[in-house]
Amino acid sequence: MKHPFRWVALAVGAAVCALAVVLALTVSSDPHAEANTSRLVGKQMPKFTVEGLDGKPITSESLAGRTLVVNFWNSWCIPCRQEHDALTSWYAQHHDDPSIAMLGIVREDTKAAIRSYVKDQNVTWPVAFDPGAKAALDFGTRGQPETYAIGPDGVVVASKFGPVTPAVLDQMVAYAQGTN
Amino acid sequence: MRAALGILGIALGVGASAVGVLLLALGIARKDVELVRAGRRCVFVVLAAAVIAVGAMEWALLTHDFSIKYVADNNARSTPVLFTITGLWAALEGSILLWVLILAGYIAFTARRFRSRLEDPMVAWALLVALSVALFFFVFMAVAANPFKLVDGTAPIDGRGPNPLLQNHPLMAFHPPMLYLGYVGFTIPFAFAVAALITGRFGEGWLADTRRTTLVAWGFLTVGIILGAWWSYEVLGWGGYWGWDPVENASLLPWLTGTAFIHSVIVQERRGMLRVWNLSLVLATFCLTILGTFLTRSGVVNSVHAFTQSSIGPWLLTFLGVVVVICLALIAWRADKLHAPGRIDSPVSREAAFLANNLLFTGLAFVVLLGTVFPLVAEAVRGNQLSVGEPYFARMTTPIGLGLLFLMAVAPALPWRAASGDVLRRRLLVPAYSGAVVMLVTLVFLTRTLATVLAFGLATFAIVAIFRETTLAVRSRRTADHAGWLKAFTGTVRGNPRRYGGFLVHIGVVCIAVALASAGSFGARQEVRLRRGDSVVVSGYKVKYVGTRTERSAQKTSVSADLALSKGGKSLGTYAPAVSTFPNSNSAIGTPSVRTGLLEDVYLTIVSSPNATGRITVGIAVNSMTLWIWLGGGLMALGTIVAIGPTVRRRLQVRAGAPQPPVPTEPVPEGAGV
Amino acid sequence: MLRRWLPWIVLAVLVVGALAYSAWPRSGDESVAAHTRRIASDLRCIDCESLSVADSATSSARATRADIAVRIRHGESDAEIRQVYVDRYGESVLLKPSSNGLGILVWALPIAALLIGAGGIVLALRRWQRQPRLVASTADEELVAEERARS
Structure with a gap:
């Protein structure tokens, strides 16, 4: 050659x-913009048992039949703090609605830090610890904050990785309520 | 004032390097030595410009001048002095300043070294190429990554402070500068290689001119990489020293091609062969240093280093593209003239061993490069999200590494041109048997892991072979010179510093190989929950949780756990791993506490801080032979220093009646160049 | 003839024997802890940059290791466990690309490159063997003889 x-x-x-x-x-x-949508979307929500602030267990069965907003968060991540006001105002609007429930599950934080955050920031919606990080694992969370919207039939219809705004929450919940 | 001074320095750098390039180009075109000399003087102006710019930045850092955005982002009033100074290389813009300073230093050194050879077009072209690289970096700073950019609006009262990970350990003062001294150093052999291609003189001249600079750059890069591993182990606290992080890989790539080059150069010096290959290796090494900078600084890959995201990516990529195109064009242009007349006579010869060495090193580089960019390519082409991590690299690099260990044992004993069975038997049989015996002993008493058994055996093979070669040489000099052992030893080493320096480097590599193999097979790791006063035993070490302390300083708040360590009843001291929080950052940084032993380390970390009941979760790991990685690195550095030393030839014995040639007894510098 | 090669043959036997013994699949169960660690070191920790689940200290990594141990005790195979995590997080959770699909390239290309390189060296060696060694021609020999006679 x-x-x-x-x-x-x-x-x-x-x-x-x-x-x-x-x-x-x-x-x-x-x-970092990995598929923003969780792979859980379209599948059944995993069963979980988490521990409320008062120490009593909260099970996924007790929340069945309602449109559910599950928000994984903690006290030290900056985007979690950014979405705090959005969650507060959204919850203030919708907490009277019996068909909607909201639950904040703690991810990667200590109990002491969460308790003092809840007190100082006046967190009004139900917050639960995740012993053994099992719920976070079963949901396939990739970090925090991560928010899931689940329809009354238990199917996860939407997820958002990153801080939410009231508009995004409304959209997610409307989508969840639309599927019956 | 400081910003103005800094910008003045950068502008001066742009101007001086542009003028220098112009003068050199004119001087070459018109064969006018005076123009070349004037261009050479510009090099020193460029050095002054770099010193001014770096000085201005250090001044701004030390006086906490927060009107400059870089200082506001990377320094705070509470930052200790050492980390204020090292803030120069804490982020992209400042680290380019450091790059430029080191580059100007290397070019100035080269310009001075070759001041009497300015009529030689190769020297003029080399200076021109090197100065063009400097010009790019100065322009890059002036336009895209200005370190002296001012803050919008009024200056903040206090700065953000450096990333907590960068103010945890004094090693921050050494690891980046050493790496840069290595990276940037390869610009000089690159410049000479391009000059050789342009002037058509691709014989061995350019190799001799750059031999020492290449070794120096390689030595610094080696030390920089080892220091990075040490930092990862002692400071970052995840328990390991190499994570196959994209940025770690980026520093390894030029090291791999650089090592291949150092070896194949010897073949070109002896036999005149492998010219194209050596030129390509040097060009590739330089391109890989730029690629490394691009991968680190452009935010393209996730990494603990990639803390910037800006427009500098396209700039570096364009520069890299231009350099690669020029290199390939030069080789394609000169292709017909590059064919050398030599041949390799036998597959069992030192030349063939060096060829195999190069194949394996470039194979390694290919694996590391592929693993690093594959996720990017897969995502761009198919949208798949793929990860390539430690298991892949370990699986692929281990066999190649073992092959290199084998070559390291065999090659120094192989003669040039061809080896006969007798020579092989004499030189290699005893070392080979030693290796086999060690393999069997390891298998029976220590571990069955294949890679570890092989590694121990090959390491023994290499050490015994080196020992044998050195002892025979020293012994023959002893009888020839009637000298004592020590004098004979120093005489032998100084008589051929490249060979014996190389042996010392190989011994260092063997230490590292043994350490890596041990780490894979031995050791223990456990996480335990302890209350105050509790203790646990891991691998014979008893760890007792004594208590916690909290320390607050302006720089950080640290919670340390005091752990009393003992073995077999004998106390080994109290070690205190810690978790620190810094005022301007939300994440907590863990600091391990390590008891370094000759054969094993005890590595203690806090996994979770004391909770309400006073329980703490402690990570206890017993790591095997980690000290030997740092020792091996030290030996490699020492061996490099020996190898760049001058050759001292001894007096010839004079036969009665024969005419006496003049005999030099002072050091004879090998080659005429750097 | 054999005597010359005997030491090498003995050596080869020893070495091959040792390697074979070492590589022979061993009987005896791997402990659950070791099994968990093995699978965990192939999975990427979600909260970290590039650490494996085995090396990471985050609570999600610890939860993952606990989950893997539970699944091992239930008798799930390695592939099934890995698939659970791929279903949750996508292919990027595997630290070693799987051999099907695009991932196979990352395994095949280096092996191909090494084989091509080795093949190239072998071909070059053969070519060099076939080249005749340089031998002085008779004209050259005569020139040398002339010079010698003159001095």
């Missing part, structure tokens, strides 16, 4: 160009 080095150089060049194009494409994308 005449001038094999030339051909090798050109082949390497083509491969490197291809790699460069790929890298250029990914530079603009956000590496």
Whole structure:
């Protein structure tokens, strides 16, 4: 073969160009924007038992038949603090509605820190600890905050990874209520 | 004032390097030495500019000038002095300043070294290429990543402070500069390689000119990588020293091709072969250093290092693209002239062993590169989210690493050109048997893990072979010179510093290989919940939870757990792992406490802080042979220092009646260059 | 002839024997802890950057290890356990890409590259063997003889 080095150089060049194009494409994308939608969407909500602030267990069965908003959170993550006001105002609007229930499950935090946060920030909706981090695992949570909307039939219809706004919550719940 | 000074420094750097490039180009085109000399002087102006810019930034940091955005983001009034100084390289913009300073330093050193060879177009071209790289980085700073950008609005009263992970340990002062001294150092051999291709003089001249700089850069890169591993182990607290993190891999890639280059250079020096290959290796090493910077700084990959997301990605990628295209074009252009007349006579020869060495090192580099970019490519092409982590790298690199251990044992004993069975038997049989015996002993008494058994056997093979070669050489010098053992030893080493420096580096590598193999097979790890006064026994070590302490300083608040360690009844001291929180950050940083022993470490961490009932969860790990990684790294550094030393040849014995040649007894510097 | 090779043959036998013994699948059960650790080191910890579940200290990692241990005791196979986590988190939770689909490239390409490289070296060696060694021609020999006679 005449001038094999030339051909090798050109082949390497083509491969490197291809790699460069790929890298250029990914530079603009956000590496953390993994599919924002949880894989749980469309499936049945996993059964769970969590521990309320008073120490009494709260089971998933006790919440059955209602549209459920489950929010995984903790006291130290910044986006959790960002969505706190949104959750408070949304809960104030909807807590009278018997067909809707909201539950905040703690993820990766100590009991002492949560208790003092609940007291200082006046958290009004039910909050529960997750012994053994089992519920977080069964839901397939990828971090916090992560919010799920579950229809009355127990099917998870929507999820959001990251802080929610009242508009997003309304949308998720409307979607959950639409499926009967 | 400080920002103005800094910007002045950067502007001066842009101007001086542009003028320098221009003068050098004109000087080469018109074959005018005076123009080249003027271009050479610009190099020193560029160095001054870099010093001014770095000085301005350190001044701003030390005086807590928060009107500058970089200082506000990476420094706070409560930051200790050491970490204020190291704040220069705490984030992207500042680290480019460091890069530019080191690059200017290397170019200035080269310019001075070659001041008497300016008529040589190769030297002029090399300076031009190096100065062009400096020009890129100065322009990059001026336009895309200005470290002296001012804060919008009024200056904050206090800055954010550096990332907590970067103010935890004094090692922060050494790891990045060492790495950069390594990365940036490869620019010089790169510049000479490009000059060799352009001038058409791709014989061995450029190799001799850059031999020492390449070794120095390689040595610094080795130390930088080992320090990074040490930092990961002692500071980050996850219990390991290498996570196959994309940024760790980015620093390993140029090291792998650089090591391949150091070895195959020897073949080119001896036999004139592998010219294209060596040129490609050097060009690739430089490209990989830029790729590494791109991967680290552009936020493309998730990593504990990737703490910036900005527009600098496209800049670095473009620069990398341009460099790669130029390199490939040069090789394609000169392709027909690059073919060397040499040949390898026998597959059992040192040349063939070096070829195999290069195959394995480039194979390793390919594996690491593929594993690092594959998730990116898969996502861009197919939208799949894939991870490539430690299990993949371990599975792929272990066999290659074992192959390299084998070559390390065998190659120094192989003669050049061809080996006969007698030579092989004489030189290799005893070391090989030693290795086999150790393998059997390991198998029977220690572990059945295949990789560990092989690693121990091959390590013994290598050590005994090195020992044998060195002892024979020292013994023959002893009888020839009628000298004592020590004098004969130093004489042997100084007579061939490359060989014996290389042996010392290989011994260091063997130490690291043994440590890595042991870590995989031995050791224990446990997490225990303890109340005050409780104790637990792990692998013969008794750990007793004595109590906790809280320390508050301006910089951080730390909760430490005092753990009393003892073995076989004998107390080994109290160790205190801690968890610290910093005022401007929400996450808690764990600090391990490590008892370093000759054969094993006890590694203590706090998994969860004391809760309401006073219980604490402690992580106890007993790690095998970790000290030998740091010792091995030290030996590699020492071996590099020996290898760049001058060759001291001894007096010739004079036969009666024969004409006496002039005999140099002072050190003879090998090669004429750096 | 055999005597020359005997030490090497004995060595080869020893080494191969040792390797075979080492690689022989051993009887005896792996403990649940070791089994859990083995599976956990192939899964990525969700809250971390690139640590495995085995190495991570977060509560989700500890919960995952506990969950894996429970599943092992229930008799689920390694592949089934891994699939549970892939269903929850996607393929990116596996630290080693699976061999089906796009992932196979990351295993096959390096092996292919090494084989191609080794093949190239072997071919080059063969080519060099076939080249005749340089031998001085008779004209050259005569020139040398002339010079010698002159000095």
